[in-house]
Amino acid sequence: MLSRLRLWAAASPVGFSALTTACGLGGFSVVLTQLWLTGVLSRLGDATAQIVSITLCYLVIATVAGTAVTMWVQRRNLGWLTRTELPTAADGQRILRLPWVMAALSGAIWIPGIVLEAVLLATLAPGRDMIAGVALVTLGALASTGFTYLVIDRLLRPTIPMIADVVRSAAHPTSTVLVRVTVTWLLASGLPLGSMILVLSDASSIPNERIRAAIYIAIASLFTGAFATVALSRSVASPLRVLRRAVRRITAGDLDVVVPVDSTSEIGLLETSVNDMTERLRERERLRDLFGRHVGAGVADRALNAGADLTGDLREATALFVDVVGSTELAHRLAPREFVDKLNRLLTIVVDATEANGGLVNKFEGDAALCIFGAPIELDDDAGSALRAARRIRDSVLALGELDIGVGVARGTVFAGDIGSDTRLEYTVIGDPVNEAARLTDAAKTVRQRILVSQKVIDAADADERDLWTPHGVLRLRGREHDTKSWTDNRGSSSGYGAKSERSSSTVETGLSQTNPRQT
Known part of the structure; x- marks a missing residue:
């Protein structure tokens, strides 16, 4: 059911853009939460309403522009899925790059927002609050970019078996396990630690506020870190269990094994390699059976083991x-x-x-x-x-x-x-x-x-x-x-x-x- 829902979201321009918009809003919510925890919002005074209103206007403009661009990207990269056509090799390569493309697009939308916030804070709240505010907005941008990468990567999982036959080469560098682990760590631990450093180093706030904010961030970091670790472990361990069972069956002589390919990382390449291996083993058995029918099983085994030398x-x-x-x-x-x-x-x-x-x-x-x-x-x-x-x-x-x-x-x-x-x-x-x-x-x-x-x-x-x-x-x-x-x-x-x-x-x-x- 979940796989069909992800497939629908990937094939629908509306569903695809809604998910990317949600990732952007998630980053914005991280910024607001951190501004509240650090006490920056409370210290802006009369400038708060002006900064918030201008920020919300940019948020609306960025959301509309981002939605339009996202729908165009979806039609260009996933149009074959919408039209229920078979993907080409070029379609497959674009699918491999799509999580990175969408993450880069999310970051590009946040860059003007960071510049705008820097100008507003420099004009209306100069000093340490300006530096802290820009740093927190930057952390929110990184969070939004990371969310987008992981969500789009997960969203495209149902399409991987469709492109597995047309894309046989190595995975795109941005879809490796190392990149996914790094992004997950940045979201679950790196960003909370960065926020905690900003809170504790903020001399403008009283010690009790800094301690309270640090505790809140630490608690949130514990939960997000545990959740991310479990999710990441399952994403690696589950396909490895499937591979282990498949290899055990192949070792026992069962060559009717097909491992589902649902990733473009090294694990996906390993799944593809196992399928290729079983296909070659099945072909070898078919040749051995056909060869054995012509020359006898003993001669066939001798030829397969000794090669094509003139021996006797x-x-x-x-x-x-x-x-x-x-x-x-x-x-x-x-x-x-x-x-x-x-x-x-x-x-x-x-x-x-x-x-x-x-x-x-x-x-x-x-x-x-x-x-x-x-x-x-x-x-x-x-x-x-x-x-x-x-x-x-x-x-x-x-x-x-x-x-x-x-x-x-x-x-x-x-x-x-x-x-x-x-x-x-x-x-x-x-x-x-x-x-x-x-x-x-x-x-x-x-x-x-x-x-x-x-x-x-x-x-x-x-x-x-x-x-x-x-x-x-x-x-x-x-x-x-x-x-x-x-x-x-x-x-x-x-x-x-x-x-x-x-x-x-x-x-x-x-x-x-x-x-x-x-x-x-």
């Missing part, structure tokens, strides 16, 4: 290759969308099974997929993880009943890292195990279990996992000089693909030959 290393890893049986025929027989939908369901199974066992789906190759266990994230049992993933993939695809696949698994030393150029990188795994897994996949399409793995995989797996596998035979894989001992899972008789796809001949179409491993 040699390590022991297990490669799992999955390929669709008869994909050429399926692509010819099915509509493209239907075939792609089937592939997507298959690859979803592959991704879920691989990631559930700590592996990485390194790449999709049309109707095939290459999965790596042990890179880029090292696993304690990469071979066992790959074997469990192979069985899960085979069983899930069988249960779905849409496609027929072959799965090959091989293990050995590979290069795992980035290849490419400075502008285009790809994380990949290169080595003989990858080629061996691809060849085993071709052979696996001809066996009932649809899975073939190399001897090195079985040797590296734990004992419980090895018990689930049985020797299949020795294969002469195409493009390889040495025979490959192959294994398949020993529950393959219930795999359900049917015996019609199993070949009993010792040589298969892909150029593979098979012998019994027990004879070698």
Whole structure:
């Protein structure tokens, strides 16, 4: 409610000028009070009526002129708010300067008044009363200027979120916390202390009057100082509490944090910086999620942490290759969308099974997929993880009943890292195990279990996992000089693909030959 009221006052020329006029009258009331407390008014005698009447005439003229100028300033600096338009960068910069501009305008209106009072007192009440009177009027002018600065600064708070997007630079020097603290101290403590000094140094008044006036000023100073300190502390502590809660939520991983920006001081810049930080973190998470969908979460984390260098290393890893049986025929027989939908369901199974066992789906190759266990994230049992993933993939695809696949698994030393150029990188795994897994996949399409793995995989797996596998035979894989001992899972008789796809001949179409491993 208060924020809407301030917004109305900022958007209304009448409301805006009324507040600035009230600040001026507040300064005038300070002058009258101090003149009464110091006893200057009582010592003017017959000149009192003349001085007061001339002063009131100037007050009326200054109020009318100040109101006209203030309304013009409001239309020039806040016209976009009145017209409910979006502010421009120039509008934002004018808003940042407006408290200082209005304070300077208030001071400019008081300067002729100070000169006028000096002339009147010098003419009608020369001596110490003239010096004290001019000093008190000057203190009132400072009070009015300070009131105007703080009131306009507070009045414009609701507009700060509106200009935050168009003004991203540092705050105006006059709107810093230091300036606000200084102005608040001058109003709450500096001016009362100055008034007390004038009272106590006034030799024209009797001691009892000086003591009474000093006591009144001290009591007023205590109340104004306490009020100003509490108000200033709340204006700093409240946004800092909001910032602390926001940072705590960000640290906990909540990036949907938006800190309201309601100040142009250093605190406002800090609020803007926190919002910018969360926006960049959200963008980083979006990129990480998108990047991870393309290359895997592990590779994405590696790239974000290590940068864009061409790096890699040699390590022991297990490669799992999955390929669709008869994909050429399926692509010819099915509509493209239907075939792609089937592939997507298959690859979803592959991704879920691989990631559930700590592996990485390194790449999709049309109707095939290459999965790596042990890179880029090292696993304690990469071979066992790959074997469990192979069985899960085979069983899930069988249960779905849409496609027929072959799965090959091989293990050995590979290069795992980035290849490419400075502008285009790809994380990949290169080595003989990858080629061996691809060849085993071709052979696996001809066996009932649809899975073939190399001897090195079985040797590296734990004992419980090895018990689930049985020797299949020795294969002469195409493009390889040495025979490959192959294994398949020993529950393959219930795999359900049917015996019609199993070949009993010792040589298969892909150029593979098979012998019994027990004879070698």
